[in-house]
Amino acid sequence: MPPHGADAAAARVSARSWLFVPGDSERKLARAAASGADALILDLEDSVAADRLPVARAMVAAYLRAAERTRGELWVRVNALASPYALSDLVAVVAAAPFGIVLPKTESAADVVRLGHYLSALETAAGLPEGGIRIAAIATEAPAALFTLGGYAASGPRLSAMTWGAEDLAAELGAASNRVADGSYEFTFQLARSLCLAGAVAAGVAPVDTVFTDFRDPAGLAAEARAARRAGFTGKMAIHPDQVPAINEAFTPDADEVAHAKRIVAAFAGNPGMGTVGMDGKMVDMPHLKQARRVLAMAARAFSER
Secondary structure (H helix, E strand, O other), X not given: OOOOHHHHHHHHOOOOEEXXXXXXXXXXXXXXXXXXXXXXXXXXOOOOOHHHHHHHHHHHHHHHHHOOOOOOEEEEEXXXXXXXXXXXXXXXXXXXXXXXXXXXXXXXXXXXXXXXXXXXXXXXXXXXXXXXXXEEEEOOOOHHHHHOHHHHHHHOOOEEEEEOOOHHHHHHHOOOOOEOOOOOEOHHHHHHHHHHHHHHHHHOOEEEEOOOOOOOOHHHHHHHHHHHHHHOOOEEEEOOHHHHHHHHHHOOOOHHHHHHHHHHHHHHHOOOOOOEEEEOOEEEEHHHHHHHHHHHHHHHHHHHOO
């Protein structure tokens, strides 16, 4: 039986750290490969001014063509489909075969399906295998998007990850801030985060936590990344290379976790057909076995990416 739910989400995309890189910065593009990020998001949207887009598109396409593809994933964030820039972004970069496209301001699965049609046409025109380029949706940047997060299973096979955005959503809502005095998210943004997590898992794709904007607060980043993993996210976005190590550490099971997971798997293997086994004076059942297998899968992927 193929994996589903959380198992499927963990299997689709292995990246722990997703680093945004401005597409028009030669210096930042040059540094990005050494960041240790599992995935680079070469950005054509928020970090690039409209009059710099032609330059950025050419630089991103050149980077993709020259890049070493044996390590890490190379994604491109294009402009929103409703903008006048998205199609030109896609035409410029698809022929250079990115690993995937990050689609901002997604309002529903229909946006992902539409992008998939564009990608199919451009892949065919470029002589690339149809369906090879994946999609990651930023799924909470518009207020209307919060009401469609349960429907992304209809997106098609290209969708591999979903993430959420707190900054654009705050601007759209007119919120003075998306966080409260203790630094935690205000309720509306906690809701968006939780719905994105549940929606991604329901769709069988990887749930990825949003950026931590204060890159001068490594302790805050580390705490938020650990909390995201506890909640079920499989990775986290980064806006600065210095954030990558903490994210990778947070989403890599430590030796004690791996050892405990192996013991659970071994306990069930030694008691075939049993739905519950005893271990260390406690009863362990199938949800524990499922979680143990996920921990071991996460550890195996992290090790393979080093």
